[in-house]
Amino acid sequence: MKLIIAIVQNKDASKLQAAFVKNNIPETKLSTTGGFLRAGNTTYMIGIKDERVKEVLDIIKNISRTREQYMTPPVNLDGGISDASYPVKVQVGGATVMVLPMDNFYQF
């Protein structure tokens, strides 16, 4: 067994959690704040068999990795012509994942 600790952006958390449920990956969500990533992250603890670690990592990577998105900034309200009304590339997502050895796992 391994303990996987995954810290992801809040914006990716609900999609990630749905994927955990769909793939029958038992997770516990910790209340966390700031730090590793920009403000607003969620931490998952997952106790999992060694042979399923790669599957969990792939899910986290697919959903939560750092990627670029085009975002249209708010229109300049003073009526001036501004470059800011064109979509700009922003970086979103990102995940920090730690895999820890586990001595024993029990379900009582």
Next chain:
Amino acid sequence: MKLIIAIVQNKDASKLQAAFVKNNIPETKLSTTGGFLRAGNTTYMIGIKDERVKEVLDIIKNISRTREQYMTPPVNLDGGISDASYPVKVQVGGATVMVLPMDNFYQF
């Protein structure tokens, strides 16, 4: 030293915490939500000497394990005769416990 991470139902948390205090088991309670068990769980982190791991596991098992309880459902208010007014068996409790190796433990 080992790190014991125990995820239990909220309904068992106060009795479990009282047992930790009584047995001088130093624990930290994490704010958690959903996942391993039905909604409403509590996660404890316990840093403990190897020779006390069994003692801690026994306490968690005794207090938090899955068991059956008889529960009387709410009476049917429309006055009809209903099976639902008899006690029914429900499953409560349950604990997921992970024991992790620890390299070092400090108290400053």
Next chain:
Amino acid sequence: MKLIIAIVQNKDASKLQAAFVKNNIPETKLSTTGGFLRAGNTTYMIGIKDERVKEVLDIIKNISRTREQYMTPPVNLDGGISDASYPVKVQVGGATVMVLPMDNFYQF
């Protein structure tokens, strides 16, 4: 890589967090309650290279260790002469730190 879990008093948390930021130590703050120390603690999770563990421990120790402070108790409001208006020594701070082995560390 190691996972350092540090539980400190709330009163030391903001100074400690500033030191983590200044020294480029990536940390995640967990919402925690009671247990290891008197009520009101904060738990940090830090994933860090083996060669920086001592640096992190030194920072935690310097800022959060148990120490004595002189505190002037509130003046006795009934106007009587009381020893309590002199500063008294109180113990503050304290940190519990666990260092766990890590198999793998990923940033996606």
